[in-house]
Amino acid sequence: MSNNKVSRRQFLSYTLTGVGGFMAAGMLMPMVRFAIDPVLQKSEGGDFVLTEKKIADITEIPERVDFTFEQVDAWYKSDITNAAWVYKEGDQVIALSPVCKHLGCTVNWEGDPAHKNQFFCPCHAGRYEKNGQNVPKTPPLGPLDQFEIRENDGFLEIGKAIPNTLV
Amino acid sequence: MLNKIYDWVDERLDITPIWRDIADHEVPEHVNPAHHFSAFVYCFGGLTFFITVIQILSGMFLTMYYVPDIENAWESVFYLQNEVAFGEIVRGMHHWGASLVIVMMFLHTLRVFFTGSYKKPRELNWMVGVLIFAVMLGLGFTGYLLPWDMKALFATKVGIEIAASVPFIGGMIKTLLAGDEHIIGAQTLTRFFAIHVFFLPAALFGLLAAHFIMIRRQGISGPL
Numbered sequence: 001m002s003n004n005k006v007s008r009r010q011f012l013s014y015t016l017t018g019v020g021g022f023m024a025a026g027m028l029m030p031m032v033r034f035a036i037d038p039v040l041q042k043s044e045g046g047d048f049v050l051t052e053k054k055i056a057d058i059t060e061i062p063e064r065v066d067f068t069f070e071q072v073d074a075w076y077k078s079d080i081t082n083a084a085w086v087y088k089e090g091d092q093v094i095a096l097s098p099v100c101k102h103l104g105c106t107v108n109w110e111g112d113p114a115h116k117n118q119f120f121c122p123c124h125a126g127r128y129e130k131n132g133q134n135v136p137k138t139p140p141l142g143p144l145d146q147f148e149i150r151e152n153d154g155f156l157e158i159g160k161a162i163p164n165t166l167v
Numbered sequence: 168m169l170n171k172i173y174d175w176v177d178e179r180l181d182i183t184p185i186w187r188d189i190a191d192h193e194v195p196e197h198v199n200p201a202h203h204f205s206a207f208v209y210c211f212g213g214l215t216f217f218i219t220v221i222q223i224l225s226g227m228f229l230t231m232y233y234v235p236d237i238e239n240a241w242e243s244v245f246y247l248q249n250e251v252a253f254g255e256i257v258r259g260m261h262h263w264g265a266s267l268v269i270v271m272m273f274l275h276t277l278r279v280f281f282t283g284s285y286k287k288p289r290e291l292n293w294m295v296g297v298l299i300f301a302v303m304l305g306l307g308f309t310g311y312l313l314p315w316d317m318k319a320l321f322a323t324k325v326g327i328e329i330a331a332s333v334p335f336i337g338g339m340i341k342t343l344l345a346g347d348e349h350i351i352g353a354q355t356l357t358r359f360f361a362i363h364v365f366f367l368p369a370a371l372f373g374l375l376a377a378h379f380i381m382i383r384r385q386g387i388s389g390p391l
Binding site for chain 2: 027028030031033034035037040074075076
């Protein structure tokens with residue numbers, strides 16, 4: 001390297017490539033960062049949403065509880081209604097997400113008459129036990145998500161979905 | 168590494184003559200600013216193209232967030248400018264670049280005019296250049312409406328009234344541009360968006376290709 005002289009042509013081509021690359025990067029960097037912004041946006045911690053379900057009314061049979069919240073989707077705000085399957089296990093209230101872990105359809109409690117005491121997904125016949133555990137040999141590969149819950153003045157509040165803690 | 172990839176492709180497809188044809192040509196002394204500094208005026212055309220490339224790129228990225236709808240257009244522009252990282256920069260590039268491209272194009276036109284480069288055998292290239300000028304002004308006019316703020320709306324009302332003052336067919340031109348006989352609204356915005364991002368750019372690419380093929384075919388005009 002030390003006794004290899006850099007020719008004028010090499011010097012020019014290196015400096016021009018360098019400067020050109022620097023300019024191109026300066027042009028493209030803001031645009032690429034602009035485009036990938038959704039990936040880098042921090043998701044806000046889910047707020048708890050008040051439902052109309054009294055804690056005292058919850059039974060051991062899973063029941064569908066709808067809850068509505070305002071969703072901010074970039075420049076568009078709208079009211080979104082989601083659902084949870086809510087039941088009591090002893091004194092503990094459990095709220096399971098109805099979103100099938102196979103491909104995201106909505107599961108129903110005892111949706112298939114042939115399988116009592118199970119959640120059933122109508123799209124590809126995925127099944128889950130009451131605690132959300134997916135039944136082997138059906139399409140889903142994991143258990144149903146669970147919602148964080150808390151009580152507010154006797155009513156149920158539902159928070160964000162977390163991985164199932166029961167199975 | 169890069170050399171090896173290049174050689175591998177070149178061995179199969181013989182691409183060297185293709186890029187040589189495009190890139191490897193001599194710059195005559197009278198247009199080289201290294202020889203005569205005043206020759207920088209010959210850079211205006213290339214600079215116009217450079218800014219056009221920036222316009223195309225920044226415009227492509229802006230459409231990731233922009234919505235051409237009267238309910239959401241302004242909101243989406245506000246969002247992409249104030250909430251998205253570098254939104255102000257990317258929108259700024261498109262906004263200021265739009266003016267700059269007109270300025271550079273005008274300087275390029277002046278250079279071609281005062282060096283007499285439009286004369287035989289380059290008349291056709293001058294005509295194509297004039298068409299490019301018109302397309303660029305059209306891009307500026309249609310793009311101005313897209314943020315859907317007060318300035319955009321009233322500038323477009325004025326622009327469409329100017330078009331409507333054409334004898335005999337003015338009324339039809341107005342309806343054609345606005346999408347409605349009386350309203351400057353929902354249909355105007357979607358039309359202008361379609362014209363701005365599909366129709367005029369397509370015309371521009373064709374004309375630019377013709378412009379560049381002709382200049383390579385005929386070479387740069389001789390010294391004054």
